[in-house]
Amino acid sequence: MTMSDSKNKTTINSVTKSLRVLDLLAKNPTGLQIKEISSDLKLNLSSTYHLLNTFLLAGYIQKTSNDKYTLGYKIPYLNHAYLQSGVSSYNLSSFLRELQVETQETCYLGIEQNQEIIIGEILESSQAIKISALYVGFKGYAHARATTKAIMAYWPEEKTRLYFRDNPMEMPDGSPAPSIDRLVKELQDIKGRGYSLDEDAFVSGISCVACPIFNAGKTVIASFSVSMPSDRYQSKRSELIRQVCETARRASKFLGYADGEETDDGGQCED
Structure with a gap:
């Protein structure tokens, strides 16, 4: 399968949105607030909140004391x-x-x-x-x-x-x-x-x-x-x-x- 072929496969929009959240946080290691994430990804606040909460409960992101979100402990586990x-x-x-x-x-x-x-x-x-x-x-x-x-x-x-x-x-x-x-x-x-x-x-x-x-x-x-x-x-x-x-x-x-x-x-x- 070529790289072009892989891009033509059917995708699930909600999963794509979720992965974009992780990509964005990876590019901002000091963390982002929910409004910043919503704005950068052009998602409404409600959808952004639910995505973040799902990742938070699963350990893929964490919330800091100043209400910023960063990647969580599950990411190094996946990388390993x-x-x-x-x-x-x-x-x-x-x-x-x-x-x-x-x-x-x-x-x-x-x-x-x-x-x-x-x-x-x-x-x-x-x-x-x-x-x-x-x-x-x-x-x-x-x-x-x-x-x-x-x-x-x-x-x-x-x-x-x-x-x-x-x-x-x-x-x-x-x-x-x-x-x-x-x-x-x-x-x-x-x-x-x-x-x-x-x-x-x-x-x-x-x-x-x-x-x-x-x-x-x-x-x-x-x-x-x-x-x-x-x-x-x-x-x-x-x-x-x-x-x-x-x-x-x-x-x-x-x-x-x-x-x-x-x-x-x-x-x-x-x-």
Whole structure:
């Protein structure tokens, strides 16, 4: 089923409204009052009240002392179950931890699920600058981040073009985004060398190295990445590429990928 097909399926309007409430609260972690929610979602106050009360009783939202609504304790539970149902069950976390210990930088696990690439895990370094925009489950700006491009480089070109037809390319700082043709060419280059780089593209002053992880079927299912301030990155760029690629190789072998064999689309991490 394609992304377009999924959008043509019959939906239940009341459920859609409910999910929009959760999406809105996710974008406003400090909370919103009922009138703000009603206004933002263009719902009448009565409907908004009943939706909020339903979520409140079920634990999916909570109400603060200043009458604001925030996400509730059931959300982390769902997130944990979601991640456990995917790539994380393969114990890639142990490899990510090894990478973080070796590099002493912030490391990410990117995973592809349901035609999206999300951050599955983050291990932060005490010396790193925290990128507040990133969190477990984040999936935005796929064209600007090394973590996502390391996976997308192995997508068929048609899949890439379809994805960005439904997810317009925008840059976090409002600068002009690359054309789809330019991105396709960049992804071809990434596939050729086996790793991707983000040098001040997603966040100014922050750079990132990422490498894909293959399974036994020679399919890319995840990626490891390391990010750090660009001044520190420049001084150890080559070593970081080696470290990320080597860790991804070992993780791929753990998943059954024959180390050093050719995939249908090319090799892994050509140094």
